[in-house]
Amino acid sequence: MTLPPLPSIIIEPIVRIALLEDLGRAGDLTSDAIIPLDADASMTLVARQFGIIAGLDVAALAFRLIDPAIRLEVHRTNGDAVTAGETIATVSGSARGLLTAERTALNFLCHLSGIATATATLVRAVRGHKSRIVCTRKTTPGLRALEKHAVRAGGGSNHRFGLDDAILIKDNHIAITGGVAAAVERARAHASHVVKIEIEVDTLDQLEEVLTFGVDAVLLDNMSLNDLARAVRMVAGRAITEASGGINAETAAAIAATGVDLISVGWITHSAPILDIGLDFIAGR
Known part of the structure; x- marks a missing residue:
């Protein structure tokens, strides 16, 4: 199309x-x-x-x-x-x-x-796998709409466009809030029914805790290939899985082979x- x-x-x-x-x-x-x-x-x-x-x-x-x-x-x-x-x-x-x-x-x-x-x-590197390549908010100030459109021209997909179209709870949010439970509870109370909630995890233990709260997506940050594959099995379709960190043309295929739904890449817009x-x-x- x-x-x-x-x-x-x-x-x-x-x-x-x-x-x-x-x-x-x-x-x-x-x-x-x-x-x-x-x-x-x-x-x-x-x-x-x-x-x-x-x-x-x-x-x-x-x-x-x-x-x-x-x-x-x-x-x-x-x-x-x-x-x-x-x-x-x-x-x-x-x-x-x-x-x-x-x-x-x-x-x-x-x-x-x-x-x-x-x-x-x-x-091209992830062809044959279900994973989609998505961009991030790491864009040139003032050019985000153009750069995200260019990602789509290259066959990729867009992550959130800004702070206002989805909730993404990251490590600093969790640290300041006092824990995963408090962060997710407050997010769910604040969000409208059309806003999705995603949360970043660095370890499988964090993922196990997060899955008890029923979030829409999990950001698997800088995990090894073995941990990514285990994370996908743990999620078992209950949330969208997104891999992030260390992704390039040489590593993308192996990351996609773990079964993650999304692979988010910052450098395609900023570098x-x-x-x-x-x-x-x-x-x-």
């Missing part, structure tokens, strides 16, 4: 801030100085390496906010795989507008495509390398 784009009302404020950061107080001095006002140009967005595309709609908006007359012809879309040298899209219109928006558009497109590519690598994409001028147009 094609991944629908995020609504413009979500992405436009983010892109506007990025453009204003680049334009500063005087606009694009270089392009304004040397590019004729009436000059038009066509350029291609070209992948420099294999990867998965994400953020194309964000890049397109960066061009349109600079000049609404700029046209973008899409050849590949979000979620598509591209190879080195493959054209992703063609943009045409005011040469000044294209050059002014270029860096902001590429910053978004390269970063988000890098997230999608990293996610896809992990999704994924960019996908190298360039904007190349088409001579003679």
